[in-house]
Structure formats: C-alpha cells, structure tokens
Amino acid sequence: MDRVLLVLGGIAIAGAVAAVLGRSRSAPAANTHHIPVQLDRRDFPRPTAPWLVAAFTSATCDTCAGVWERARHLESDHVSVVEIEVGAQKALHDRYKIDGVPTLVICDAEGSVKRAFLGPMTATDLWAAMAEVREPGSVPPDCHTGDL
Numbered sequence: 001m002d003r004v005l006l007v008l009g010g011i012a013i014a015g016a017v018a019a020v021l022g023r024s025r026s027a028p029a030a031n032t033h034h035i036p037v038q039l040d041r042r043d044f045p046r047p048t049a050p051w052l053v054a055a056f057t058s059a060t061c062d063t064c065a066g067v068w069e070r071a072r073h074l075e076s077d078h079v080s081v082v083e084i085e086v087g088a089q090k091a092l093h094d095r096y097k098i099d100g101v102p103t104l105v106i107c108d109a110e111g112s113v114k115r116a117f118l119g120p121m122t123a124t125d126l127w128a129a130m131a132e133v134r135e136p137g138s139v140p141p142d143c144h145t146g147d148l
Helices: 002-024 062-074 090-095 123-134
Strands: 051-057 079-085 103-107 113-118
Antiparallel strands (some): 051 103, 103 113
16 A cells, blocks of 8 residues: 555656646747738828838837937938827727837838837947848848848
C-alpha cells in the first residue's frame, strides 16, 4: 500500500511540474493592434498633396503628443500632415479600425500606406521613413524606417 501511495504521489508531482513547464512555454502575446493599409485621401485635408502623414492620437496620451510634435514638422507643399485625435474624430478612428495610439501612417497620393509606426518613434526614424518613401534607396539600410 505504501508503494502505491508513493507512486501516486510521484505521478501527481510529475503532473504538476509538467503543467507549470507547459505554461511557461506558451507563445508570447502578439501585437493585435490594427494598422490600416489604405486610406481614402478625401477623408483628410489636402487630398491632392502627393503625400499624407496621418497621426492617430488621443488627448490623454503623453506619447501621442510627442509623436504629433515630431510629425507636424513634415508639413510642406508636397506633404499634408494631419492629427486625428480620437475625441474629436472618433469616426475616422473607427473607420480605419485604429485601436492603439499613437498610430502614424505615411500614404502616397492614392492613399496606400507606405510606412507606419505604432507607438513612439524618433524624429530621425520618422524623417528617414518620409525620405525613403519619397526617394527609395536614399536611407542607409541600417536606419529603421517604420516598415510594415
């Protein structure tokens, strides 16, 4: 009888160890935030500008303020830059299924998203991404450019 209890105890311990080890091997959480691949340029100011930088933000997000501060300096005759704050323009966040802010996209004249950032980025990375979409091959390969 003692042997049976010893074997059953060993099996129970082995099962508990296997369960703990099995949980630690689970896959890490995946990024589930949506980044649009196409925008309707008519939804944004200056739809005929060759490029659009759209920053989807929230007024309650400190990181969003920094992203917008970096992005707004890209405004030019050829680049329309717009902030889409969720409290003021929830319909656009909903339309493009923006579920994480800040989300910044760089689109061409047809609204095709060429580069995107989810979360913070450096001014260098943002400017490099803009330069690369406007003139492919202009950025060194080791510079991060918000590739999709």
